[in-house]
Amino acid sequence: MSLFKRLLNPNYKKSDGKAKRAQHADHSSYYPEQKLPVDEKFTFNFKNNGGKFIYCENWEEITEAFDNIMLENDWYEQDVFCINKQLCQKFDGFNLNFGSSEKATFFLSNCESLVANNGSILLSSNQIKEKKLKELPLNVIIFATTSQLVDTISEGLRIIKNQSSGYIPSNITTIQDFETEKEKDFMSYGSSTKNLYLLLLEDL
Template sequence: MSLFKRLLNPKKHKSDEKAKQSDTSKYYPEEKLPIDEKFTYNFNKNGGKFLYCESMDEILEAFDNILIENDWYERDVFCVDKNLASRFDGFNLNFTQKGNTTFFLTTCESLVAKNGSILLSSNQIKEKKLSELPFNFVVFATTSQLVDTISEGLRIIKNRNTKQIPTNITTIQDFETDKEKDFMSYGSSTKNLYLLLLEDL
């Protein structure tokens, strides 16, 4: 802008300066949140239900509260992990891999902070698609499974499984059951998801 125009229109000049400052400020480096805070924020934004626990006793108590809240006692539960089924034994649940089940009890590969998603593989879901699994999920995970990005989670899967990399690797990040779908969420499978997170660090 020429000096002449600036003198004639000082208000416009000031507003231009403010706009320029606001433009440059958005290019400053973003304040980096700790990985756990970032995951919690994004996971909650996606509509997930988050239960942080410091001990296995707290995990079992939180699990009991989930069963009470949803009236899930004495129901069929989809679970492929025998160790996990034995860990949550004693709640009058029938753990199975067949037929219609009330909810899916599972572990996960990683918790991805960048988008608040849960990384799963054939270790948890065999060769099933997310749409073939029950609508309700209860995921048991630990704080040591937090990663910043999906690629970091994939690298951990590769390093952990040197002989045979699991197949059917997928993420789930849509937990808002009443959210109106748009074209960006086409093909994604919405789940009602509870995360039981155990502090292990």
């Protein structure tokens, strides 16, 4: 059972976690540290970066979650930057003005991959053309599927190359900083912070 299903499963009891911890305690301290599953690693790092994600098992739950985001932020009848025609069609019934407006309230897009080891979103010119992250709206809604989870950026780049039949999209970048109100330190200086929601659809 994936981490996402465990989180939503009321039958997943705390005793299960205790049993696993007890089993782990039996291992010698000389054993190598157990590698976290990709979904668990991504969830931890993505939330630690300040991202907000909603796990959905079907498209009906996706549209409900999207509706809740619109209500929460009062984003109905707003301009939306979205170059993905399929997403524009999917969310056509929400009184939104889709286009490439520079004054868009939020950016709606798919992505290349979800990178577990740093909790980032991998994008390319397929999603943002030649725009820099700082040129995108502050608010971002990303639609992705669980099959897009990868462990490292290198793995995500390899998938892009394999799917592109030799053509490598330009402008490959990642969004990793999602805490818009945090005080910047020297490690995050110069990064483009986004208020990001992730709609994650189970497809495995």
